[in-house]
Amino acid sequence: MMFCSIFSDKHKKDRWQRLSGMNRKRALISETFKVKKRRNGTEKFGADSVGDGPTDIRSTLEYLMTLFPRKLFNDTLPQIVLKHQLYSIHNDKTLVDKEVNKLREQAELLMFQLGFDAEAFGLVFASDYRAKVLAGEEGKVTRATVEKFLEKVLTPSCTDLSFSKDRMLREFLFTDSEITQLVKSGVLTVRDAGSWWLSIPNSGKFTKYFIQGRKAVLGMVKKSKYSEVLKAELEERRTTTQVKFHMKYHIHDIVGAELVER
Template identity: 25%
Template sequence: MARVPKRRRLIRIYDDDDLQSASEAAHEGNKPGEASLAVPDTEQAPDLPANIEEVDEDDFSNFPSDTLAAVLLLRAQFPSGWSRDVPPLVLRSQIYSIVKDRTVVDRQLDELRLQNKLRMFKLLTLQDVYAYLPIEDYQALISRLEHVQKEKGTVDIVLAVFQWYMQRVLPQCTGIDISHEDLMWHLSRDDRGNESHERVTEAHVSLLLHVGLLTRHSVPGRFLFALPNAGPVVKGIIAGRKELLGMLTRRRHPEMFVKELEKKKLHSSPLGMRWHVRDLLGSGTLLQTQTTVGPLLRVVKKP
């Protein structure tokens, strides 16, 4: 007897155009030799789609995983207007707002991280907030940093650390942090793990710290892998959360219909209403319920 595939239930908080964008992004991301993932036009998508419904696993059958499809969707819809040096961060909470089964999300995120397809970062100024970035995006960001440093006159022997970092450290060290000892060891090894002829010095480590690829850990002797130029996004997350929640909590009942919320604009954050709603839905700060007149968002806890 043929096995009937298990149908997992996902939450749809986007429309058919969004689903198509995710499909295109997923297929582009699987093309060999591509330096980065294609970004579909995000201006056509509404700020906060209202057709919220449950969909089946079959809708995501062409994607490597539900979680990766959600990451590519969120990455493709990252608000435009930023410098290309600002990474299109995807928060774990946002993924939770799309894929209903959090156990599946956590497992698949861990698999993608271990495979070095996604890089995971701890956002230091936000408690328990983790961001993800496709490895292609991170590598493209590193290459731009290398180019900038070359134009500034950094000598080639020190510039080499960027390539060592991408080729020797990232594939082997997929966690959020690394010890100073392990960093030096990986930087000084070739692809086969043998000691290379290049001499690794503290000048190489200092450059990685200077450009923001590493930041010092609260634990002495350790570094956190970091995202250069992520500061504006983090600032936007904090400000946007505060403004959106204030908008709701000032009401007699801390709730608002999605259609009504769609018409409002955030003044403190360029990330957009939908971006923040997905964050707060996935974190459990907002609860979404269906009513006879449309979906309703309600504040259920403080972030």
């Protein structure tokens, strides 16, 4: 059984030293979650059938995307996974990053800077992104410009998270007016003067619900007796209105982001 807990830094250090000599299988049973970041990796969690291999990263993405609350957004958003959620299942972060980059270079996967945290990157399958974006552009005057943009960015040669004005004008051959249309449509959002982030249209509500849900779930751990709670119990907790996503979605987030540890 898994526990979630919060400890002081000294308690955290002492406990980790005791756990470090344990057999990994025993650790999976006895480790606790701590609402503190650490540099060590996390144990496997969630999709137990998923291993650490090239094809498994895609399988893990598909599993995590099943937890995305499509109905909450009237199925207008592509299914979003945070890259660090993969770390809650796969121990080898280097492998995860390598395989994610391969999928991006094959134009199968897009990555986005979500804005609320410099280390929080959203992952979306390119085909899903294209379908949702174009569906949202149906009947709008910006559709042709958006479609032109997608043809240029959904390619193996383009894995950038942001675009400079010079590149948009000289390489992609967009006009200032077309760039304005792309910002209006939501596929670009301002990064700073003269550059834009690649973005997911209408994802503001996702970010809002995600952050408030994360805070609420962490609060549940903190308020539990001895600041500990079984993983199974946390998954089955009756959630408040602050938690609109599947509980497992949030658990993979707080474990992968090392806001808790087991």
